[in-house]
Amino acid sequence: MISIKDVNFCYKGSQEAGLHDFSLDIGEGEAVLLCGASGCGKTTILRLINGLIPHYYKGELEGSISVNGRNVPESELYELASVVGTVFQNPRSQFFSVDTDGEINFGNENLGLAPKEILRRKKEVVSELDLEPLLGKSLFELSGGEKQKIACAGVSALMPDIMLLDEPSSNLDWKAIGELKEVIKCWKAKGKTIVISEHRLWYVKDIVDRVIFMKDGRIEHQWNKEEFGSLTAQELCSYGLRPTSVEEKYIKEFGDGIFSADDKTENDSIERYENSITLKDMFFTYDIPKYFFKKKKLNAADSADYTLAIPELELPRGKVIGLIGRNGAGKTTFLRCICGLEKDCTLKITADGDTLSGKRIMKKCYMVMQDVNHQLFTDSVRAEVMLSMDDEDKEKADSIIGDLGLSGYEETHPMALSGGQKQRVAIASALAANSEILLFDEPTSGLDRAHMTAVAEMLAEIAKDNRVVIVSTHDPELISLCCDYTLCIENGRLKYLRKCQ
Template identity: 55%
Template sequence: MMQTIAQINNVTHRYKGAAENSLDGVSLTIKKGETLLLCGASGSGKTSVIRLLNGLIPHYYQGDMTGEVTVNGLEIAKTQLYELAGIVGTVFQNPRSQFFSVDTDGEIVFGPENIGLAPDEIKARKDNISRQMKLDKLLCRSLFELSGGEKQRIACASVAALLPEIILLDEPSSNLDMEAINILHDIICDWKRQGKTIIISEHRLWYLKDIADRDIYMDKGRIVSEWSAEDFAEISEEETRQLGLRPTSINEHYLALLSDNCNAHESRINISDGILFKDFYFSYHRKPYILRRKRFSAADGEDLSLCIPELTIPKGKVTAVIGSNGTGKSTFLRCICGLEKDCTGVIISGGSEYRKRQRIGFSYMVMQDVNHQLFTDSVEKEVLLSMKDKDEKRCLEILDTLGLLRYKDTHPMALSGGQKQRVAIASAIAAGAELLLFDEPTSGLDYAHMKKVGELLRQLADSGSTVLVSTHDPEFIEQCCDLTLRIKNGRAVSLTF
């Protein structure tokens, strides 16, 4: 019989300032060496279970709690967080929240250094983890230069370097491209072979169907259903939709489309009414200048992080910007909306030219890390802030459409990752810009809200807005995108209808 390594007994929890319980009478027994999948809608309680097991509830997140949690024989409420460091490792949904270093190598060895390992052992662990997780191209780099998916891979490596018995993963695939998801799949399989106990909170189910031993479905802070791997594999696509879950299998065409080895060629369809992006050049490695700032141009060649001499996108369409992690998708969007001040480039639309500052008013961007653009103390105020003319009725309609109306008076930072994402999307809709930019808008979203976001983007395009959306999400592309723009090494290599 498998040994019990973690036990949650009748836990009810409510975050400080929240109107509803995050967990309601949750009981769960976890066996040593078991791989457990937590699934359910955003805000259903999955992340709160993760926080129970790593001690962040009750030691970091304040609130009211009843019940008991034990991990590896330790009662969590009476155990300091540092005592759990070598037992439980966590990869958070937003990897930035767990970084302590400024470079990748330092982050990977941070944990082993802090538990006092010998230098030779620290180096051996870094080398082994880097080899297993194929991190050669990410070593000796600044964390600030990495894409969201690359940061997620470093976060996984930093946790693995501690060799914990229990590994907790909160939406680990949310920012990853297809290649990185396959690598993550193999890493989890390797941890499983090593006998690790793995608990995964996840919306994307297709890459885990051959890994999880048990599948736990949560709703409104409760464990509603539980399946063995065999029983879960028998659930139909219709049943998963009814439960608000994403499918357990993906259309092979869209998986292939998102592969970095895809051979799609640029469409020759004539674009009669479009937005022209001209002379978009940018580099993260600017050379010092003495008298005046040097303007980037195509002549800078390989030094450029972004090199798009000319590109036309059709108006009134949803264009998926695809490509591997770190290839320049987010950089392109940031340059369009003016976040990268040194970027050259002109947008031409309807006979008007938009340069630098003018691009800011022409476009509106929802960032990949939405924490950077949440400023107010309530969801309603956040959406009203983006409106040129305050319209409370329209604001409430948008919140209702996105399933956020009941949170209108809630502080945005008290929401789950998926709920924060929807708040940022609500602000983008309310802004009413001609060009709307979305950087991984379905990251961390469940099926129902992914579908709602897709429907909203379609409505925006149908009403005349032009939408550019950076995404790794095959389900989302299939649902709402009209064409795909592939970015590779900062270059626009194909535009496919």
Template identity: 50%
Template sequence: MIDFQNVSFSYGEESRGGGIRNINLTIKTGEFVLLTGESGCGKTTITRLVNGLVPHYYEGNLEGDVFLDGKSVADTPLYDLAAMVGSVFQNPKSQFFNVDTDSELAFACENLGYPQEDILQRMDRTIFNYHIENLMGRSVFALSGGEKQKIACASSSVLLPGIMVLDEPSSNLDMVAIDDLRQVLSLWKKQGKTILIAEHRLYYLHDLVDRVLYVKDGEIEQEYTPAEFDSLSDGTRKEMGLRPFSLSKLKPANQYQTHTAKQMELQNFCFAYKKQAPESLHIPNAKLPGGETIAIIGLNGAGKSTLARCVCGLEKKCGVLQVNGKALDWKARLKHCYMVMQDTSHQLFTESVTAEILLSMDDEDETVVEQILEQFDLLEYKDRHPLSLSGGQKQRVAIASAIVSNREIIVFDEPTSGLDLKHMRKVAQSLKSLADQGKTLLVITHDPELVMASCSYVIHMEKGQIKENYPLDVNGAKKVLNFFRI
């Protein structure tokens, strides 16, 4: 179904990295293939060569041929490839063309001029197969991340393509949404579709994939059966920069310091986004340890991001934060707190990566900037515009900015979304370093590996309230893994 013959591709000097070379690959009809490897190794480029974005959208130097069911991708127009290949991207917003779910589901068929009766039949069948009746007639802007990904999966398959290509589809999803995604993948496999998925987060694909391809420096370096991949030692996996294929072996790396004298108290943290609307946050009182890395876990909509906004002073009418006996209102919290947003594009303002880091510093020091950029593998991009970087690189710029800000409390909203093992561990090491300096870190995350690698305390939120909070000891680790288990 998919055949790469001596394929090499480079994007040119402006977009260094991500190219591939000497790829020879055959994927059979109905095969489920996983592409994995460190960021920038070429996984995304391979997926773009299958769905036609390379060379029809992304220009560069292409050698060799890619064939889909015997047809050359380079010689086939994108509108014809759309009927053969369905695509699901890391950020589903990037593939929406409409503002409501019904129109989005119908769009591909309408775009190719299908008869109305055929479109309605395809929509009905898709809605039934994907169990998305409750998502119809909704604004795409009102959907959660998992709901958007469901609509993206459904709309990409309404044309009944034989090939499905996915590029890190789980990076912004919570556990329930990941489980829904797994069910969609299982459905496609039962339908006999050929599936190619590029991923860093691997555990939810266990028992689904037929073959694993490890990509390094633009080449397919190793090929594994699922059993062979599962049997890799932890040391080998870490050397390869891969996340675990199973969560069962994860253990907490940091111990909660029960003797800490620092304390943070939330008083009357109650907030509603609209008058007379139900409260999105209801925490009358909660005492938390200071100087620790605190994981905030919970499903989408549990109130995690609202809590973060209130802690940082971004919402005015939301209680008082006491730190070591000192009460901070919302104005004071703006000066004491720093927040790294989930969508980092909203907080990158300058013309270069260097200027972005300098912007966060009280006392500008270019030597410190060079050090932090080298720490996060960003030194070669120091003169690039931040918005020209990849999603993972932008994330690292925002985190580096937070680290040099010297704020007492730093909030991270999904700091490792889309990051490979290597850069997830760098983030974890940076969090530990900040905690060692006495900083209090709040880490909102759907990443159990980050929780275990960097956090020492956990807040579990549900329906705007703190369901429970506990140290990340042996018993705490069991609670965390039970929460994240699919």
């Protein structure tokens, strides 16, 4: 089904990333997992299979790639679309419509299929993936997990024989990952050939037939399902891989039981901290109500229409606070309001006896966004890091770059890096900004175990410098590595702030 022979590839503008003397055969109906450190070549393999290399991503390519009998370099992308479907890490990057129905139909409409056939395929996919509740909705109203399901549906409706998934779970909560797993199992039951690039291994370990471990653009190890399942936690760690099992307490904390019955409905950590900042009057809505100009007088009791309503919250300095909650709970909105990106929020911040609002808040905060492509502006990694400094310091910038495992990429264009490497560049910029309040929205999505550990150590270290560090995450490993507190948001309301056990 898929044959890659003696491939050497180097991206234009980069001498490091790519593949070296790479060969791989994948049989019809086989499910294969690609794993390994960020930048090892996983995404490059997927781009070879779907034709984005060499038709979109340019570089020096040697060797042969064939998919279902087609020579990929000599085939047009539209010819491959009916054979290979791809679900990307960020579903928004592959959306073309504004509503769910239009997105599911878009690919088939673009291929010029008859209206009856388009509707037949849509009906079949909606039934298979249980999408009836999502029909007729705006894509902008969906949670991350719901967007990923629609992305899967749009690809599935094309009915390709091969399904590629590039870090599909990186921005999903545990419930959404469970739903994604069911989608993949459905595809496998239909005999699809599936290739998944992932760092989160626990949800795919029972689905895949073969696991391929990549290192520096080459295949380092291969295991079948049974062999991979028998690897111990220590062995996985020696390969730099995340665990394949998750402790029960984290399943309760982050899965369907994230809000268990015995959880209190109010902040159960009302203690006063000797060294802290206080958030007050945090009211915000994406739909401005008629009483908009009276927002500042509202409290939690009469603010049911608000997207986010937190009357008061005290946050300790010198600690790492893990921000948790399901997709769509309001975590990103909470972070955007703190750093001043949502200008209509009524928030005030009290720190060191001074009360800040408006633009003064922005000077104290720095946020690393979930989609880091929105905040990469320069033509080199070093320039990107120095851009956030008040006084440019090349030596300090290179030190931060090295600490995050990016040595050797100082002069590389950020957009030529892998998703995980881009994430680390954004984190490096945040560290260089030296702000008092540092906010991170899913900073370890797309990161391997080693770099997750490095980020955790860095977060703990910068918090010691009397900063408030808040990190939104769905990764229980990150919580266990560095967080002192967990702050839970549910439906835009504070569920609790408590010390980690």
